[in-house]
Amino acid sequence: MTISEQIITIGCCVAGTMLSRFLPFLLISSRRPTPKFIIYLGKALPSAIFGMLVIYCLKNVTFTSGTFGIPELASIAVTVLIHLWRRNMMLSMAAGTACYMVLVNLVF
Template sequence: GVVTILMAVLGTVITRFLPFVLFPESKQPPRIVDYLGKVLPYAMTGLLVVYSLKNVRPLSGSHGVPEALAIVVIVALHVWRRNMLLSIAGGTAVYMLLIQTAFA
């Protein structure tokens, strides 16, 4: 119990502070770190889309309608507010509402 908690705390502390130790503000980070900082958000978004839609069967069940409507809401919210957290939260809320009510 206690060892597990201490290991979790240690892992959290290391991952929070190690980047600041390795890449202080006074030092330019390596080019690969800058590159990854630019491309990883898009790669992760693509990964989330693929993972979210991997079990959608257009020819059975709800035919992917809740997923499609949630995607439309995500895109609309993001175009409107340019806030990724709001877009994801809004799309998730719409999807959950649809599968719990209209497509249950």
């Protein structure tokens, strides 16, 4: 990516973010009730989006050859288990990442 392409990419992320922040104040009058469909999406979207983002993180993993995605799946399992145990975001992230780094550097 050239520098200007990088700036445009970051600019697109800024624009998408600002759109989501300013849109309610620009479009919706607080006197009129919020459309039911919007309220429904507000409840239904987050899980779907974060599920999508988990897959997005694994987009370059090949499950049919090489390491067969074992380091990724094992480290995700560690992250989940540590999180179920302590419910501490930073700890779970650190444990999962450390596990992954050990696996890709020392084992596979």
